[in-house]
Amino acid sequence: MSKGVVVAAMSGGVDSAVAAALLKQEGYEVIGITLQIWQEHSEQGKYGGCCSLGAVEDARRAAAKIGIPHYVLNFRDYFANKVIDRFIAEYQQGRTPNPCVECNRSVKFEELLRQAEQLGADYLATGHYARVRYNERTGRYELLRARDESKDQSYALYTMRQEALAKTLLPLGHIVSKQETRRIARELGLPLANKPDSQEICFVPKEGYIAFLKEKAPSVLRPGPIVDTSGRKIGEHPGVAFYTIGQRKRLPAGQKEPLFVVALDADTNTVIVGRDSELYAEGLLVEECCWIALAEPPQKPLVTQVKIRYNGHAVPASIVAGREEGTVEGWFEQAQRAVTPGQSAVFYGGEGEDAGQVVLGGGIIRCARYQRP
Numbered sequence: 001m002s003k004g005v006v007v008a009a010m011s012g013g014v015d016s017a018v019a020a021a022l023l024k025q026e027g028y029e030v031i032g033i034t035l036q037i038w039q040e041h042s043e044q045g046k047y048g049g050c051c052s053l054g055a056v057e058d059a060r061r062a063a064a065k066i067g068i069p070h071y072v073l074n075f076r077d078y079f080a081n082k083v084i085d086r087f088i089a090e091y092q093q094g095r096t097p098n099p100c101v102e103c104n105r106s107v108k109f110e111e112l113l114r115q116a117e118q119l120g121a122d123y124l125a126t127g128h129y130a131r132v133r134y135n136e137r138t139g140r141y142e143l144l145r146a147r148d149e150s151k152d153q154s155y156a157l158y159t160m161r162q163e164a165l166a167k168t169l170l171p172l173g174h175i176v177s178k179q180e181t182r183r184i185a186r187e188l189g190l191p192l193a194n195k196p197d198s199q200e201i202c203f204v205p206k207e208g209y210i211a212f213l214k215e216k217a218p219s220v221l222r223p224g225p226i227v228d229t230s231g232r233k234i235g236e237h238p239g240v241a242f243y244t245i246g247q248r249k250r251l252p253a254g255q256k257e258p259l260f261v262v263a264l265d266a267d268t269n270t271v272i273v274g275r276d277s278e279l280y281a282e283g284l285l286v287e288e289c290c291w292i293a294l295a296e297p298p299q300k301p302l303v304t305q306v307k308i309r310y311n312g313h314a315v316p317a318s319i320v321a322g323r324e325e326g327t328v329e330g331w332f333e334q335a336q337r338a339v340t341p342g343q344s345a346v347f348y349g350g351e352g353e354d355a356g357q358v359v360l361g362g363g364i365i366r367c368a369r370y371q372r373p
Contacts, residue, residue: 002029004122006169007115009108010034010063010070012055014185014192015127015172017062021188022171023125024066031121032063032070035112037079037202061191073115075107082106084203088217094266095342096244098156098310099201105159113164123169130154131173132165135293141165142293143359145348146173155310158346158362159290213241224269226252229262229278237271240264246279246338264341281339281368283331284308285322289363293349297321297328297361305348305356306330308339308365314348314356328363331372339368 008020010032024030034056056072063070083102090097108126116124129146130153141162146152160168175181185193204212213220221239228234235252237243242250247261251273262279263272289297298320305314316333330345346362349355 001027003027005029005031005120006123006125007031007033007112007119007121008068008125009112009127010059011127012058012062012192013127013198014190014195015129015181017059017066017127017190017192018181018184018188019125019127019169019171020063020068021066021190022184023169024068026171028123028169030066030068030125031119032059032066032068033112033116034059034070034072035075035079035107036072037075037107058192058195065188065190073112075111078111079103079107079203082111084216088213088220090342091213091220091241092217092266093342094240094264096340097342098344099203100156100310101159101344104156109157109160109164109168113167117167123167124164125169125171127172128153128157128170129172129175130157130170132168132170134166138293138295140293140295144173144350144354145357145359146175148175148177151178154359155307155344155346155362158292158344158359160292161290162292165292210242217241222269224271226271226273228259229272229274234259234273240266240269240271243271245340276337279337280335281332281337281370282335282372283317283329283369284339284345285366285369286328286330286345286363287324287326287366289326289328289361291361293358293360302349304360306332307346307348308336309343314346317347319347326363327366329369331369339365341365341367 006023006028008030010016020030020032060070083099086102087097087099113124129151131144133142135142143154143157145154182193220241223236223238225233226235226237243261243264245261251259259273260276260279261271262274301318301320303318306317307314317330319328319330322329343365344362345365347360349360350358
């Protein structure tokens with residue numbers, strides 16, 4: 001007897017294919033769906049990355065091997081409106097975005113989930129490395145880190161709503177390693193068992209994000225001044241989008257000591273540089289906050305672990321609801337380097353064996369705070 005109908009999002013990679021196969025083995029009726037999101041201008045998008053034209057063929061072959069139906073949904077315009085337009089807007093504001101966070105929020109766990117429900121599916125499954133569970137004590141669904149913390153993707157999933165978590169299956173969250181995922185794929189005879197992981201932004205051409213912005217938002221690439229933190233001009237830059245906080249490349253040579261990007265001012269088209277010591281922030285202000293394990297932002301200071309970049313480590317910090325609705329103020333136990341506006345800050349908690357494993361919530365970094373109140 002079927003455990004229910006599952007729409008499995010199949011990106012063309014080994015992770016989503018194994019997720020679909022495991023669910024079929026567990027007794028679910030699985031329907032594979034790949035999203036058409038590549039853009040006409042993007043060669044990388046057509047042939048290389050997640051959900052590309054080549055990836056669609058890989059997903060179709062995997063679905064045939066697993067023995068499940070496979071369909072392709074045209075999400076190109078929706079994806080451009082929700083993900084690409086925001087990506088461009090963030091660079092226009094002098095920020096460094098993470099488009100995968102917005103893709104998970106608006107594309108996978110909102111629109112794709114909605115369409116899965118229209119198809120009569122009970123669940124949506126993806127190949128993300130994270131775990132979902134229901135907490136009987138709090139009456140809330142929770143998102144937890146993956147068992148394999150080296151592959152954990154909970155950072156990019158902090159925007160998930162309770163309604164989405166209730167209908168989401170993440171079969172890979174309990175797998176101990178990516179090597180184990182590949183072993184399962186080989187055991188099942190999947191044709192992409194040895195396919196390398198995609199490392200690129202799926203909609204960006206192989207020439208890189210600068211070439212993409214040059215076409216879509218040339219104003220972001222206007223030359224402007226490079227100044228130090230005292231306001232002294234020391235050179236020119238080719239465009240603020242070439243830079244991010246903490247960067248040392250593309251800065252004028254011949255200075256007395258190494259300089260790093262410490263701020264970007266999109267309004268004046270200025271890159272501000274300073275010493276390495278000027279990159280360390282005591283805290284941060286986070287906006288557009290979403291909450292999972294918590295029903296609302298903490299009204300009193302709460303000690304958590306906070307992760308401020310995808311490949312970074314979570315560090316101790318105290319957070320509390322900000323003065324503006326939807327914001328949170330956080331203060332690190334120890335100052336952190338290169339707190340970058342536009343990136344996500346994700347807060348982790350939990351008790352006992354779950355300490356640091358449970359996603360409390362997260363948001364977008366608005367700015368760093370360099371002095372404690």
